Amino acid sequence: MTTHITISKRAQALTSSAIREILKVTERPEVISFAGGLPSPATFPIERMKQATDKVFAECPHAALQYGPTEGFTPLREWIAARHSKNGVTIRPSQVLVVTGSQQALDLLGKVLIDEGSKVLVETPSYLGALQAYSLFQPAFSAMETDEQGIVTDALTPEKLAGARFMYCLPNFQNPTGRRMPLERRQELVRKATEAGVLVVEDDPYGELSYQGEQLPSLLSMNPDNVVYMGSFSKVLAPGLRLGYIIAPEALLGKLVQAKQAADLHTPSFSQRIVYEALQDNFLDQHIPKIRELYSQQCNLMLDALDKYFPAQAKWNRPAGGMFIWVTLPAGIDTGVLLQQAIEQHVAFVPGAPFYATAPQTNTLRLSFVTVPAEKIESGMKTLGALVTAAVAANSAETTTA
């Protein structure tokens, strides 16, 4: 029989995330994949989650299985507000909305803040999932200049900032580059954005994963009236629960709550109550150092392998936290082509191009060092290094010939 489907203009522009498509290929067990941003399952606190779940079933099973308020489970909102009340700032529970993973925060912010053609400032490169979520609402992206310390605040001129609906920032161990913004730039960024009348959106899934444990003040703490903060339990507990949150000025939070209601009524009561139980007695303060230690070790293994197997013409950063290393190859090398060769040899990574809202740099790539166990990092990087070395040699010969 006949099918009658007309796809909306907004959805016609939608494409599947390049990363998700690559992940499908790399699910084969023989592939050593540095592509995925999946936290190491070795860090999941299974026993703690089990105890928390047992407690919820023993104490409040009916409430955990019933509909709940759109804003989220009140004790969890209180916990989140208290956790972010530091560096001289008080966050009220009424500023907190619990969401179904922080990807949903991106969708809700796009819905509530972006009209067709709205100017939205993004980093170069930026988080692919955000670009994808915002794109549905057809903004005009404007790229902010960046360097190895993140957004170059000197380049945030009045002209650059003028008329922007918001500025999307990942100050801590950014996905995809792993870079972190220093204190002075954070202060300068919040000051300039506020003066220019531009709302700041701070996406912070990796802030807790600082290997040395020291954390820089959030943009939120510098002006909670003009910063929207997005947090997540995916990297400090487990991503399969899909639990994140937004902290926003109450005036904006009300609209986000209405959008959340239309999107899925509320975040599952069941998982909210389980996570709330798991967080008790400062559990994260015991648990997060273990994640930091593992990721720091794996990061060092990958950095050693880069030093050993990658040619001098390749450049990369040395992250102080998070899950990613960003590699830049000589101009002229297309990492999309390189990925095809790598997959044939059972190694995978993510090409950098999809992370750019404008003017993609096709000679870049992202490596994740957290999903693959330590013993496979060396062998995977050896294979990849040989491919990169060959590509650099071929590119250099071509350049010379030309």
Add this chain to the structure above:
Amino acid sequence: MTTHITISKRAQALTSSAIREILKVTERPEVISFAGGLPSPATFPIERMKQATDKVFAECPHAALQYGPTEGFTPLREWIAARHSKNGVTIRPSQVLVVTGSQQALDLLGKVLIDEGSKVLVETPSYLGALQAYSLFQPAFSAMETDEQGIVTDALTPEKLAGARFMYCLPNFQNPTGRRMPLERRQELVRKATEAGVLVVEDDPYGELSYQGEQLPSLLSMNPDNVVYMGSFSKVLAPGLRLGYIIAPEALLGKLVQAKQAADLHTPSFSQRIVYEALQDNFLDQHIPKIRELYSQQCNLMLDALDKYFPAQAKWNRPAGGMFIWVTLPAGIDTGVLLQQAIEQHVAFVPGAPFYATAPQTNTLRLSFVTVPAEKIESGMKTLGALVTAAVAANSAETTTA
């Protein structure tokens, strides 16, 4: 410090659901509320869910806590496809997308199918949450004529159908009216929509709650190439898990998957695996009859109370399933005003007006008989009946005077 927020046009139009606002007032324990559409917690299969959760923790805790595929957990998709392969139709797992509650299905369908000004056909009245979700994408709603048997298919003229992106239907025990469409009308509806090139969206959270157990064939089964079906575990297991699904032709499903990826990456792996375990050994076939029996009893109690306490000028239906009774009072009575009086006397219901996309009938109201325990139905209805009787008398005096 200064706040700088510009709300998108789409979100400016967004208002909080009238029902959710009422629910907040009626959370006080002294209020007997017939307002909420909350399933009776007495029906939640706590022990079964606990066993299923234990099994997931014992057998696959890491996978349950890790990111998963956007489409959903494959065995659950297979289960859903098999469950809907009946009445001569085969549904493939590749047609199934697991979503975070069926409210999310409404949001994704709106995103993927509605452009600003798109014609969308809806029942009069229709489900408020759908009107709210679709409204964000600024469609032009066109109301379909209905009677106590649902959509009047004779009124589905070529002019009415022409150019509509889709037709949104709730054939089983509709929220808010409790009505069910008979077989002949279902066939006629699918035939006419397909001939006119209009996609049918079938929302079916209550189909399993037929008190006598007999179920009419779904619209999906009548033409799976041109019907999108939305199902939910909220009314047959528990709503706090937020688990629903969409069955759609593959061509549309691909776009819905992309929109889902941008919305929240995927439905929680944890809850999908637990529900999948809970469903084994035909659990629903033992469990759903208990829900039907309880709701049928409570429906009868409310119908008895309506007969006893409500005046002859009030009209209502006698549902064969589901959770709601729809009451129509004489023209001139505003149930919004009546609700204020009712809340003062600690009884609540939902006024009917917000359920209309166009031309609201302010003399209607929705009663839910499933959330309030049996012993409170009689006393709550007695209070409400007295208020309605007084309102009818006053209205009749006014009409006579005029």
